[in-house]
Amino acid sequence: MKEIQKIRQALKISIFEVFEKMFFVFLEPAEGIPLEEGVCRASIRYRGTPSGSIALFVAPGLAERMVRNLLLKDEGDVSERDIEDCMKEAANMVCGNFLRIFDSSVTFDLTIPEFERLVGGVTTEAGGKEKDAVLLNFQSDSGALSVVLEKMES
Amino acid sequence: MSFNIMIVDDSSAMRQVIKKIIGMSGFKMDQCYEAGHGLEALSVLSDHWVDVILSDINMPRMNGLEFLGRVRDHELYRHIPVIMISTEGSTERVQEAFDHGARGFIKKPFLPEEIKKVLYQVVGFKEDGAYEGNSEDPAGSEDLDF
Numbered sequence: 001m002k003e004i005q006k007i008r009q010a011l012k013i014s015i016f017e018v019f020e021k022m023f024f025v026f027l028e029p030a031e032g033i034p035l036e037e038g039v040c041r042a043s044i045r046y047r048g049t050p051s052g053s054i055a056l057f058v059a060p061g062l063a064e065r066m067v068r069n070l071l072l073k074d075e076g077d078v079s080e081r082d083i084e085d086c087m088k089e090a091a092n093m094v095c096g097n098f099l100r101i102f103d104s105s106v107t108f109d110l111t112i113p114e115f116e117r118l119v120g121g122v123t124t125e126a127g128g129k130e131k132d133a134v135l136l137n138f139q140s141d142s143g144a145l146s147v148v149l150e151k152m153e154s
Numbered sequence: 155m156s157f158n159i160m161i162v163d164d165s166s167a168m169r170q171v172i173k174k175i176i177g178m179s180g181f182k183m184d185q186c187y188e189a190g191h192g193l194e195a196l197s198v199l200s201d202h203w204v205d206v207i208l209s210d211i212n213m214p215r216m217n218g219l220e221f222l223g224r225v226r227d228h229e230l231y232r233h234i235p236v237i238m239i240s241t242e243g244s245t246e247r248v249q250e251a252f253d254h255g256a257r258g259f260i261k262k263p264f265l266p267e268e269i270k271k272v273l274y275q276v277v278g279f280k281e282d283g284a285y286e287g288n289s290e291d292p293a294g295s296e297d298l299d300f
Contacts, residue, residue, distance in 0.1 A: 021263040022171075071170055085167040092165075092212065093262050096241020100261070107246045110212050112164070 007102065008134050011054075011149055014098035015136065018090060019145075023066040027138035027145060035059050035144055039118045042087035044095045045152075048108035052151045054095045056087065057118075059143025063087060080117075088113035094147070156182035157277060158202065162195040162209040162221065163239070168262075172208060172239065172269065179270040192216025196224060199231055206277060208260075208269075211240040211251070219254055226255040235276045239264070 012029075019025045040063045043055040058066070067073060067082045091113040099108045134149040159176065161169045169188045176183055187202055189195035191213040198204070207225070211218035218238060225231045237258035238251045248259050258272040 018263045021265060067167070071167060072174065082167060085165050089165045089168055093241050096212075096243065097261075097263060100241075100243040104244050105246070107244045107250075108242070110242065112212070112214050 004134065007149060007151075008136070010102040011094075011098050011134060011147065012136060013101055014094050015138070015145075015147060018093045018097055019066075022070060022093065023090070024069045025062070025066060025140050025142070027140050030137045030139040030144065032135075032137055032146075035146065037119070040083060040087045040115065041118055042091035042113055042115050044091045044113040045111045046095055046099060046108045047111075048099070048106050050151055051153065052149055054091060054098070055148045055150075056091050056094065057146040057148070058087060058090075059145070062140055062143035062145060065140075065142040066090065084115045088115050098149075156184040157205040158185040158187070159183055160187040160189060160195060160198055160202075160204045160207045162189045162192065162207065162213070162218065164190050164210065164213040166190075168210070175266045175269050176273065179266065179273070181270065181273055192218065192221030192224065195221055199225070199228075199234075204234055206273065207234055207236045208239055208273075209236055211238060211242050211247070219250060222251065222254045222256060237272055237276055239269075 016027060019027055035057055036059060038060045040058040040060065041055060042058070043053060045051075045053040063083050063086070064078050067078045067086045068075065070086055071082065073082070092110065095110060099106075132151045136147045138145040161172050163169050163172070173186050173188075176186070185202070187198045187204060189198050193216045195207070195209070209218045209221060218240065222236055222238070225234060225236060232255075235257040236255065237260060238256045239260045239262060241262045243261045251259055257276045260268055260272055
């Protein structure tokens with residue numbers, strides 16, 4: 001149980017750092033928020049001790065704002081390709097930063113991030129496996145963010 | 155004096171961000187070449203003169219460390235300073251990058267000032283254009299957890 005608390009804390013710090021430093025988005029922790037139609041899902045896996053995966057579920061409005069802030073683009077000037085690229089990079093940074101905060105003495109191998117635009121709304125959950133998964137929900141003035149970390153066998 | 159730069163990152167968004175930061179920093183940049191992975195970067199090097207390389211580590215086809223090794227092993231490219239910009243910041247991975255010959259290391263997420271500082275350190279110029287010598291000490295490492 002102690003390890004999962006350490007994971008939760010490191011993941012939270014990582015998310016705040018990445019969103020504030022790179023995307024100029026300030027998040028507030030929130031309870032479970034249903035995400036509307038067209039949610040962006042960006043995920044990445046890491047292998048080491050421990051191994052696992054991290055998935056970001058980003059509301060469409062927040063995803064567009066992240067692109068505009070990162071690339072200094074105007075409203076309406078954001079392409080689907082920009083969104084995919086930024087979401088993948090966000091997953092990559094959240095994961096790498098989390099692992100560094102969690103244990104900088106261990107070297108992890110990261111996969112190439114994946115992206116998909118989900119049809120229909122979603123409600124993220126840790127699947128009831130509190131021991132092996134962490135779910136963090138956030139709210140911003142552009143929409144919600146949910147992050148799910150699942151531990152895997154090394 | 156102005157410099158030709160190459161940014162190697164599989165994320166087009168990240169390449170754009172880094173390019174904008176360098177452009178806005180006042181750094182004297184002439185050409186800015188881009189590559190999506192190490193193999194593409196080697197191809198750019200075979201066709202163009204490049205003064206400084208900024209490279210990600212986690213990339214498809216040829217990752218940043220393998221690319222760095224290929225640059226260091228090449229008679230014509232080995233002198234080109236390479237700065238790694240990566241989310242992968244474990245002590246061992248950073249040391250591995252320096253052992254492979256990286257001249258700087260910047261952790262993502264980064265602040266624009268960090269890129270500017272390491273870039274100037276690596277090329278050996280001050281922001282006012284004065285030359286202060288090309289230090290062999292790795293740049294950016296003072297902020298890392300050694």
